[in-house]
């Protein structure tokens with residue numbers, strides 16, 4: 001008996017059978033195609049791209065006010081979560097305030113180009129790095145898939161600065177182009193090439209799941225909040 005084989009452009013892969021949560025891709029306001037192409041090329045080249053001030057200041061303030069009351073008083077349980085870092089998980093179940101950020105047209109436009117159709121949001125959290133926190137260990141987000149590198153990314157992440165990211169307040173640190181690496185962990189020379197993502201609040205860094213990165217050390221006197 002001949003066995004039927006699922007083809008790459010099957011309905012299953014294109015639309016998803018469950019249809020419980022329809023993709024919203026394509027229903028957002030149009031974004032400039034040339035701008036999207038420029039950002040996409042930078043993302044593939046560097047493994048990350050910065051979208052400056054994509055959230056208007058008034059919206060940042062409104063979301064910040066909403067999130068402030070939800071942040072837990074306690075800090076993380078280990079040095080990955082950060083023992084001087086507050087994390088609020090499953091934000092999507094606790095407030096609707098951040099939904100417009102998740103479905104931002106530029107973000108979906110880029111994700112549509114780097115992920116398979118019907119990609120899912122796996123998490124939305126707030127990370128508040130308090131003064132005195134040390135740098136988070138560098139990592140790449142899709143490391144839990146035990147598939148040898150170099151390989152394509154299995155996901156992508158966004159980090160939205162709810163406070164200005166400066167050189168010393170815990171701005172996310174990235175190693176440019178490390179998404180193309182084989183399976184080696186960053187050497188001291190690699191670490192020396194890491195850079196903080198300096199950007200004003202309301203900006204976003206979007207990166208591939210294979211890019212080495214981490215939260216920076218907060219040597220300032222003020223907390224650093226993000227929405228990843």
Ligand SMILES: O=C(O)CCC(=O)C(=O)O
Nearest residue numbers: 127171172213214215216
């Ligand atoms: O807070 C940051 O800047 C990065 C956090 C991060 O990469 C993580 O917790 O996985």
